[in-house]
Amino acid sequence: MPLRTNVPENFLNLFHKILENEPVENGNKLNLFSLKISSNAFSYANLEEELGDILTKYALSRSTYEDLREKEKYTTLVTKAKDRLRNAKSNDGELGEILLYAMLESHLKAPKLLTKLELKTDPNHYVNGADGVHLLKINDNTFQFIFGESKLYSDLKEGVKKAFESLKNLLKEDLCKLRYEIQLVNSNFLKEAHDEHSVDLLKKLLIPTENDEDLNIDYSFGIFLGFDAKITDDERKLSNVDFRKTIYDKVKNAVLALLPAINDHIKQDDFRGYSFYIYIVPFSELKKQRKKMIAELKK
Template sequence: MPLRIDVPENFLNLFHKIFENEPVENGNKLNLFSLKISNNAFSYADLVEELGDILTAYALSRSTYDALCSQKKYTTLVSKAKERLRKAESNDGELGEILLYTMLEAHLKAPKLLTKLELKTDPNHYVNGADGVHLLRIDDNTFQFVFGESKLYADLNDGLKEAFKSLKNLLKEDLNKLRYEIQLVNSNLLKETQEDESVNLLKKLLIPRENDEDLNIDHSFGIFLGFDVEITEDERKLTNAEFRKTVYDKVKKAVLTILPTIKKQIQQDDFRGYNFYIYIVPFSKLAEQRKKIIAELKK
């Protein structure tokens, strides 16, 4: 790969894989992962610990990250990353953006080119466009720019529809939004990347006139959906084994219910010729937990 992957594959050990690379509509991929369950609760503490280690690579450009690491300025590295997060009280989306990044790197093996967070000059500033852009190598001559979209909605169906609505907006030709995203990658990454091999390949992929080889580049979409799974008091009283089975079955049923909607969304004329990599993760008390997690990461 021209760029390194910063999220290790063992990050996925936090999750129980209910579906993995399940084919949906035209060979697209659906993944349903649940945080592992311990003592009848999702293991949020383990997730926070792992995300704390990953945040610096996500939030900062590679040049900033590498420069601070080489100077052994680890405290500065961490504080700069945390500064970019919005306050937990007003932070509804950044957890989804971070988890999208982790899935695209650790599972899809598509290293980031750019994330929304690293573009921020102010933690309260909102950056429009894709939540991230990643590069996926299909074979020696074929690559995909993966444009990310994340939604955390209590209702899975609502989150799904909003995600595809946002992606459709990216594809509006009159707005040239995908081209703008590529230009962002071009201006922010090429000026910083020091590895000659990486620079040469990225130039060929990002700048048409530089592509003197038979390299093919397509666009695809990575989607992360978080949703709320209701857990009753009676369910919390179950044995550990019964509780795990009950929750995993409930989550699986919720996703199978919206499977026709996923297929219908992908079938839209706007999305013909595009690949989708979809990741779904359930939460309990989503509105509360996502703020707690961001608050922990900002400590």
């Protein structure tokens, strides 16, 4: 692999895998992972700690990260990463973007090429386009650029709808917007210092005239969906064992009920020839938790 992933596989130990690589339309995969439950509540504190550890590599370019690390400017490294995040009060989406990055790296083993956050010059500025671009090696001659899209909606059905609408928008104008994303990777990634093999391979994948080998590149989409698993007072009174089973079954049934709708979206003509990697995570009190976790990350 030309690049290494920065999120270790043990990040996934924070989650209970309810559905893993569940088949959906056209040979695609869906994953439903729930944060582990302790004392009848999702273990948010453990997730906050782990996201704090990976934030610097997510928010900063590889060259910025390596430069500050080599100079042992660790405080600057952390401060720069935190400064990229928007204020928690107006921050509705960045938690999903970070979790998408973490899932694609730790579960799919697809290292990031670029994230929306590292392009920001102002923490309150919104960067349009894909939430991130990752590279997945299929075999020695075939690679995929994965364009990320994350949505955090209380209603999962609405989140699914909005995610596919955003992806359809990326495909408008005869792939013009996807080509723009590739140009962003080209201009921001290749100017950084990497090992010679990585640069050589990525040039061949990013610049058609450089591809003097039989290398194939396809486009695909990574989707992260967070939704609200509303927990009732009666459910909270259950024993720890019964609570876990009840909540895990509840979110599993909610996702399985939406599989036909997800398949209908994937089957649309716009998405023929594209692969999908879908990750779904339930939250309790989503609106409150996502702001709280961003606030913790910005501390």
